[in-house]
Every structure is written in C-alpha cells, then in structure tokens.
Amino acid sequence: MPSTTLTSAVTLDGVTFSWPDGTAALRDVSGAFGTGRTGLVGRNGSGKTTLLRLIAGALEPASGTISRFGRVDVLPQRLTLDTGRRVADVLGIAGALDAVRAVERGDVDERHFDTIGDDWDVEARAVAALDEVGLPAGALDRRVGELSGGEAVIAGLVGLRLRGADIALLDEPTNNLDRDARRRVHELVRTWRGTLIVVSHDTTLLDQLDDTAELYDHELSVFGGPYAEWKAWLDTEQAAAQQAETAARQAVRREKRDRQQVESAIATRSAMGKKAAAERSAPRIVLGAKKRAAQVTAGRLRVEANEKVDAARAAADLAGRRVRDDASVRIDLPDPRVGSGRRIATIGDGERSWVLQGPERVALIGPNGAGKTTLLERLVASASAGSAEAAVHNDANPGDARPETAESDDSAAEWRRCAHATAHTDRVGYLSQRVDGLDEAASVLENIRTAAPGVGDVELRNRLARFLVRGDTVLRPVSALSGGERFRVALARVLLAEPAPHLLVLDEPTNNLDLDTIDQLVAAVGAYRGAVLVVSHDDGFLERIDPALTLELRDGVMTEM
Template sequence: MYTPAFLTCSRLTFQWPDGTPVFEGLDLTFPVGRTGLVGLNGSGKSTLLRLLAGELTPAAGLVRSGGDLGYLPQDTVLDTAVRVDEALGVATARRALHAVEAGTATEEDFTAVGDDWDVEERARAVLDSLGLEHVGLDRTVGEVSGGETVLLHLAALLLRRPGVLLLDEPTNNLDRRTRERLYAAVESFPGILLVVSHDRELLDRVDQIADLREGGVRWYGGNLTAYEEALAVEQEAAQRLLRTAEADVRRQRRDLGDARTKIAVRARMGRRAQASGGIPRIVAGAKKRSAQEAAGKHRIMHEERLKEARERLGEAASRVREDEEVRIDLPHTAVPPGREVLTARGLRLRYGAEVGGLAVYGPQRIALTGPNGAGKSTLLRTIAGQLAPLAGEVDVRVPARYLPQRLDVLDDGLSVAENVARLAPGADNNTVRARLARFLFRGARADRPVGTLSGGERLRATLAAVLLAEPAPQLLLLDEPTNNLDLASARQLAGALGSYEGALVVVSHDVPFLRELGITRWLCLDGGLRETGAL
C-alpha cells in the first residue's frame, strides 16, 4: 500500500545530558521538495536530523513521517570487507534470483525474491546514475574510494525508494565529478529531501531554506542565493529600525531628564515663595500638593515612554544578527613577491602519485584540485614533512604550517588559550588572549577545552594556533578547510585568509570558497601535476 510522504515534528524538546537545551517545543512540517537546513555551527542542525531519523530520542514531543525514511549521516562508514550487493541491501534477493534462474530455488528463495525480479537491473541503474558504472556488485566496499563510499551509501538508500531523505553534509570530501553526480541525484529526488550542507552549489539546487536559529526555524522560499538576498533586505530594515529605536531611547531619556529638571525648579520656586511669606500657608500647601501630583504624573508618563522605547530597542536589536568576523593582522607572515618558498624535484609520493617538479613563490594562492584518491592530501603531508616521498626531494624555504582535514593538531584536554600558548611559548598570557580575541575567543571562550568545541569553533581554534605559532608561517597548507563548516564560518574563514600575506596552498572541492579566496594559480593532481585554468 502506498504511503504518501510527510515529515513533521510537534512540541519537540531535546537537551544534552549536561542539561544544555537544544530545542524546546519545536513544531515543524517539511514540504515535499528539496529543503536546505542552514544555521550557525552548534545551532543543532545535525542534532535535528538525528532526531528526525530516530537516532536520538527527544525528551518530549513527537516525530512523524510517512513513507520509508533514508538517512545519510556525516562521515558515513561502510564495512570495507562486505560486498557491494550486501552494502546495497540486495544480496539476499540476488542470491535467491540466481537460484531461481539455475533451477535450484527453494520456497525461501521465491519468498526472498517476492516481486523484485528486476533487483539487479534496478541496483545497476542506481549505481550508473551516481557515476558508479565501474563498481561491480560482486566487488568489496574496500575496493572503492572514500567519495564513492558516500555515493554507495546513497545508492542503498535510493534503492529502498524512500519518501523522505535526510542528508547531512553529503559532499564532504567528494571530488568535482562525484559532487556533480550527487547534485543530479538530489535534483531528481521526488519526495521530501532535507539537506544540511555548507556547499553553496548544492544549496542553490533546493526549493526552500529553513534557517535554524536559537531553537526555532524561519522559512525562506527559493534557493540559497534567494535566501541571502532576502536576508540582506531583512537585515538592512532591521538596522534602520535599530537606529530609529536608539534615537527614540535617546530622545525619551533627554525628555525625562528635562522633565525632572523642570519639576526640581518648580519645587525650589515654591519653597522660596512660601519662605518669603508672600503666599498663605494653606494656599501654598494646596499648590504644593497639586504641583507634586502633576509632576508625578508628568514624570511617570516620561518614564513609561522611556520604558516602551527601551523595549522597542530590545526588539529591534534582536532582529539584527551578530555574526562576527575573524580578523587577522599578521605582518610577519608576509612574503615578498617572487621569492621562492617551496621547490620539489622528481617527486613521487607514497601510494604511487607522480608529482614531478613544483615551485611555489610568495605570495601565491594555489588551489590544488583533482579526483578523490589522486594524492592531494598525501602531497600536503609530504610538503609538511609528515611523510617521506618515495623519490625526489622537497625544499621548504620559509616557516610552514599544515592544517589537516581532521583538525587533530590540538590537544582536546587543553583549553584554546593553552593550545595556542603551547605553539607560541614566547608569548605571554595577555598577548595570547589579545590575539585570540581576533579569532572570536574572548574571555571565558578562550578557556573552553578544545574537546567541547563545535566544528566551526574547532576550525577557528586550529587556525588561530597555526597562524599564531612561532615563528609565524609564511607558507600555509590547508586540506579541505571548509568541511563541516556552516556558511557563516566558511565566510569567516575566507575573510580571515583574505588578509593572510603569506603563500597559500589549499586542497578543496568547494569552488565558490576557492574563488572567494582569490586563487591566483590552479593545479590539478591526476596521474601527474599540471596547471589548469580557473574552475
């Protein structure tokens, strides 16, 4: 029996074991079509997907869905030892079908096949549609690349013909070709699709944006570009309203001050008149009481107006988003134009990648692209001195720092400030904290253990530690730096790196991010290293 697709949550309440609230009484209904769920790191996007998928249990409220529900989590992992048909969930039906075709079928085999006589054709068609034409059903998962593993998991979900599909950062670590296949799958999905992503190109393919902020959701029609345009108009209006409210508070405060001054002057004049004996005491008392009553009403009126103005100011301020920007001013990272910072000759990497020669000059901004498994991360690790090449040599002539995909250069048990101090032993505590403030770690934020940070916060902390290290890096190697970052954090990163004055080599498949960085040189590693035009 066909069940129409629907996905709702009502009065959804959830908090972490330490009591930190995430959602309280959240009501949502997701429409048929493609929805992009956006919000700052730590706002609860992945948590909401896990609640909708049933992987987390809410403290209160209900989640209801119609049609089969498929969920693709971040960092999806499949057992490398299992066969592809097992990963797709069609192995039992395939074996039964082969038994029927061979004339050795049992009753259990016919039951296993059911009505799914075209199971192999369907599995093959889904794999082909995702660009996995070369992946045989009898191969093992360990024989496909990491990016192809994500598509393989997606293929398993699509074979179930779900009415609802939840995707959490599905393009992380996918090369350009694999991303295009995933984009096509998203665009052709017929049911309810909810995707959390920082990938601008993916979010420009959705029908509506759900903006998760402070435990609530606001809906915007259209894709990411339309959402950002609408948000810019909203914020411009909010800023105007804020300026008006601030001016009103100043005016009401001034009027209240004037009223108090007038009341005080009248009181002094009354006392002088009474003291001079020009007014009978009974008349003076009546005038005094009347003046006090009028003055009280006047003062109360102005105090109420000031209170109302402050309330309007608070409401106006709440509509203005305070998405702060990371600021970097590191003059010691500057490299003179044309100075050679890195040379490599006859370079052959582990796992077989051939690089040959490479020269990097300051302050070049290099994008290193290529398919998954080509050796891009291996090349960065070789330049950073973490891996020895199979052949050739690398000569790094300036201080260099490497920011790995896993962001595992920090000690989770130490605070942000302690981690930075560890890499900059010559800087005193005040200097460390002043520098950290530029990365938005102020006061108690700098004392938080790294293990408690969100993805975006961890990226900022790692970037701070790398850039504030001594000596200051004049060559920066970044490996997929926008993975797991929300859109605001990705913009912060691009803005921060915009003021970095050293040489930069970035591995990324995020083309809009690379363009925002102002890349001056594009390299592709695919069998060998070659210059390419801008993507």
C-alpha cells in the first residue's frame, strides 16, 4: 500500500485494549500517523473511537505503547450536549478572559495577572477567530445551548486552533450538521495547520485530507492520499487479489488432477509388473529388480505430486488472505409493486405543493431547525391516521403530478401558513433520526415480528442475519443492544416490513452507518421499486441515490432546487 512519507506524530506499538467484560476492542495494533491531516476509516465497531481515546490519553492500553510527539487536544463528540457552558469555556480561554475583564474593572488581584500572563489580547484574538468562521458578535458570552449544533462544533474547532495543540483529534465532527455548517467545518479542516486525525464517514470531508488510515481486523494501515484515491486503490487491489485467488485455486485443482494421473500411471505399471511375474516373462531376479525400481519410482512420483499439491494449496491460502471476507450488511428490499402513475404523498408550502408519484426518489434539504423532521413526522402521522385528504388524493387524477396548487378547503388553512406533507397510502416505512419506535423491553425478534407478522421466525432470523444481527442477539431486549446493533435492528424493521412500504421515509440515514453499509443502502435504495423521501445533509449520499426532485425547506418555504 502506498504510504505517507511524513514524520510520525503518533506511533503505536503492539497496542491492545479490552473492555471490562473481556471484549477485545483493539489487539496488538501497530502503526503511525504522520504530521499532516489524516482521515481514519473503518467499519462500525472496528475500534476507531477507542483508538482516538487511547491517543488522547483518556484510556490506557492493556499492553503496548503509544508515543505522542507533541501535546494532544480533542474535539469532544458530545460537545453540543453540554448546553450550560459558555463559548469562552469551549474555546479554553474563559480563565484568561475573565481575568482581563476583572483587571479592566479595576480589580488588581495578583492572581489575575498570573492567569493572564502575556495573553492580554485574548478577547480580541478570540472575537477575530469567531468572526472569521461566521459566528455572531457577542458569541463569547453565549451558552452552548443558545447556539445551533453546527455553531457549537465550529466554536469547538476554533478553540482547538486557539489552544494550539500539536495533535488535534476529531470524531465525526460533521454528524447532524446542516450544509452550511458542514461547509464551514470542511473549510476549517482544509486549512488546518498541524497534525489532525479525523474519524468520519463524510467522504467530502475525508477527501480534504492528506492521508487515509484504515483500522481493519486489528491492523492499522496508512495510505498516502485522500479517501477517494485510497478507495480506488483498495478496489483495484481487491480485484487483483480475487483474480490471484481464483488462479491459485485453479492451480490446486490442476495439481490434484496431475496427482491422480500419477497414481493411475503407477497403478498401470504395477499391474503390468504383476502380469509379467505371473507369466514369468523374465528371470525372477530381473523381475524382482524391476519391482523394486518401480516401487522407488512410484514413491518419488507420489512425493513430488503431493509436494506440488501442498505448494499450490499454500499459494492459494496466501492469495485468499489478501481477499477481504467482510461481514457486511446485505440489504435486499421487497417489491412493493407501486405503479408509475400512483400518487404516494404530497409535500409543499402555502404557495405550491409537489406530489411524490410512483417509484420516485425525492430529497428534502435545508438548514437545521427548518422543520424537516417535524414535516416527516406529520407525513407519517397522516399515513397512520388515514386522513380524508389522503383518501381524496388517492382517487385523484394521477396526471400533472408536479407542481400543483395547494388545496383550498378549510382543512388546508394551516398549510397556507407553513410547510405541509400528507401521505396517500398507509404503507409508510419511517426511519427516524433518533432511531426510536422500537419496543425497548421486547426482544429483537419480537420487534421485527410486529413489522412482518406473516413471516416465520426461521425466515426472520435469516433476514436479520443480513443485517449482522445473529445468534442469541435476536433474543436480547432492545434496551441491551449497543448503538450499532440498535440502528441495524431499526433499519431492518423498516426495510423488511411486510407488506412492503409504498414509501420509505429516511431521516439522516447515514449518520450512524459506516462507509460499507452506506454503499449497501445506496444500492438498496437504487433497486427499490417504491417511493423514497430522504432528508440528508450528506451531499455525497444524495448524489449517489440520484433523486428526481430536490426540495429545500427554509423559513417555512419550499423551493425546488
């Protein structure tokens, strides 16, 4: 694998870490991160976040060593939940800022001067840094809870810069951020100076970085290039590995056939020798010598043939180890049999509305706080309620699907004042951003059974196995699942429902998925023959599912993009 040639900033030597229950998170991991910007990728559960916490010193390895060439600082993953903190605290300047202000008010306590040191311009520098990334004036004294999620993350990144650590660690910094916030985070990362290690499934962000590191099967490897180049290299390498394995397996079969031919030739010679002995076609001493020679030759031929088979098997095993036998989610959606002219849902604002019709893909975008999730919840609720509007639209002329004038009856009065959505079918599958809707006390199997009541338990187990939910896990209550397991169960419950949904509603579906599972979801959505409505800030994901229509919701107004 091509690798970075930069000086190492973090070196790991035989690092092992296990959780208290004995589960190995990392096992004998060795490798190094360069002094540039590196994206760290790997499957969910591969240990990426654990590795960052070890590098940060929040965890200690059970064995092995971690060498850090400089001071380490971390962007907290749960930064937005600490709503009571001031932005000045997030930036790490609260002590110096408060001391400067106290002195300016006339308080000449010596402790203030010790706290300030030479940092008398701390407020001016912080305000300038916040202004540079578009945060509002007076943000220093605001609470995290008064900021949007994107603003809080951006303030955290500004704090990392101001504190000037040699090594900065970011864990999924763009999760749940809207487009504008993502763009600003991307720009901050693109212009970052110093060592940066970023765990992310945001491919646009990963392509801003210098190197790509992968944590796979307890091995850390580093590629000297951004994610797209690494992925292209990996695909090429795996194609070559599969071809080499196929050729090696063919060589094993060929050597086995050759060995059978050798055994057949030995058997033929033995039969001829026995016949000659029976007919006494030569003196006994000559026949004995020929028999002994034949036995020696047969033994040598058998050894040579077996050695060739063993060598071919060893080569095949070596080639096979290069091929990844990954346990990946395999999503095979049922056919809901939605006709191309069938109206599925209406979505719009007070001026215009659009109809999702047939097996159509529609993307809904907009800033955080615009009301996208609320709109989806209204849509799902209308399907459950079997609203009068839905019944009317089901019988309506399916032609002229987009755009149409907003409804004019009394029930639509509220729609004129805000965005609205109504389902025209009761078969709607909804995957919420919060991954709720599961019965916490019920088992995994019981939760899936409610979505597909006509399917037997054996088949349900088979289907759950495609989502990597196997064995006794299907009998555990949902409350006992890990975050990744919980998400896969929620996803399975939506996608495996019977009868199949006419409409799939997905709210930020890529937030909790690794890159390989996103690939599977893209393929599944592409093959799905029902309607799909997706809310996402992930432009790469939306581009891949290729929506026929993209609507932006902003300030209660819908705009076709």
